[in-house]
Amino acid sequence: MRSIEIIDKIQSEIPSNVKIVAVSKRQPQKSLDQLYLDGYRVFGESRVQELTEKYNSMEKDIEWHMIGRLQTNKVKYIIPFIALIHSVDSLKLMEVIDKLAVKHNRVVDILIQLNISNEEAKGGFLMDQINNFEKNRFIEYNGIRVIGIMGMAIKSENENEVRDQFTILAENFKEIKKRFFSEVDYFTEISMGMSGDYRLAVEQGSTMVRIGSTIFGKRDY
Numbered sequence: 001m002r003s004i005e006i007i008d009k010i011q012s013e014i015p016s017n018v019k020i021v022a023v024s025k026r027q028p029q030k031s032l033d034q035l036y037l038d039g040y041r042v043f044g045e046s047r048v049q050e051l052t053e054k055y056n057s058m059e060k061d062i063e064w065h066m067i068g069r070l071q072t073n074k075v076k077y078i079i080p081f082i083a084l085i086h087s088v089d090s091l092k093l094m095e096v097i098d099k100l101a102v103k104h105n106r107v108v109d110i111l112i113q114l115n116i117s118n119e120e121a122k123g124g125f126l127m128d129q130i131n132n133f134e135k136n137r138f139i140e141y142n143g144i145r146v147i148g149i150m151g152m153a154i155k156s157e158n159e160n161e162v163r164d165q166f167t168i169l170a171e172n173f174k175e176i177k178k179r180f181f182s183e184v185d186y187f188t189e190i191s192m193g194m195s196g197d198y199r200l201a202v203e204q205g206s207t208m209v210r211i212g213s214t215i216f217g218k219r220d221y
């Protein structure tokens with residue numbers, strides 16, 4: 001099946017307000033070109049260099065999402081064009097994005113990445129950290145707009161375990177919304193779910209699924 005047919009099939013099985021980010025990392029350029037030709041415009045990448053190369057070589061009406069860990073010294077390469085940064089995992093990173101966005105006359109949408117597994121390797125804010133922030137922590141910026149959260153479930157064969165993690169993420173979203181965003185209407189997004197678990201994620205309230213290998217096939221390593 002072509003990538004576009006797979007996306008259409010997935011979209012037909014989930015609510016229409018759930019956005020599918022086609023994760024094209026480590027996929028050959030011709031696969032992205034074909035999906036673009038077939039009309040799809042929402043792509044996700046996890047490394048800055050690969051993202052900027054693909055951005056430079058493709059048409060400019062693509063909505064590019066950054067989903068991988070982002071180093072502060074690399075923000076400058078993506079700030080002119082990035083549509084959404086899913087992986088904001090520190091206040092330092094938020095501040096760098098804000099400063100550069102202002103410089104580029106942009107307001108860049110971002111998601112707060114949450115770490116619910118407490119695994120250091122995973123990256124993301126812990127809820128304990130967030131609970132200690134002042135009320136205006138996320139709304140005081142001119143160059144960024146925090147529109148929601150992003151999270152990942154542990155890799156597990158146990159559906160219940162994965163579902164529980166998505167439930168926790170959805171609950172954390174509500175808590176954060178209530179505490180920090182009660183006076184704005186743009187904090188609406190929950191980015192959770194990948195090829196192996198997007199159905200469970202959508203059941204628990206995901207509004208954005210990041211799907212790679214199911215759409216494009218196995219990645220080049």
Ligand SMILES: *Cc1c(COP(=O)(O)O)cnc(C)c1O
Pocket residue numbers: 023025046067068193194195196210211212213214
């Ligand atoms: C690679 C990646 C995905 C997509 O993974 P698949 O299993 O190929 O769908 C989603 N989210 C993040 C953060 C990723 O790095």
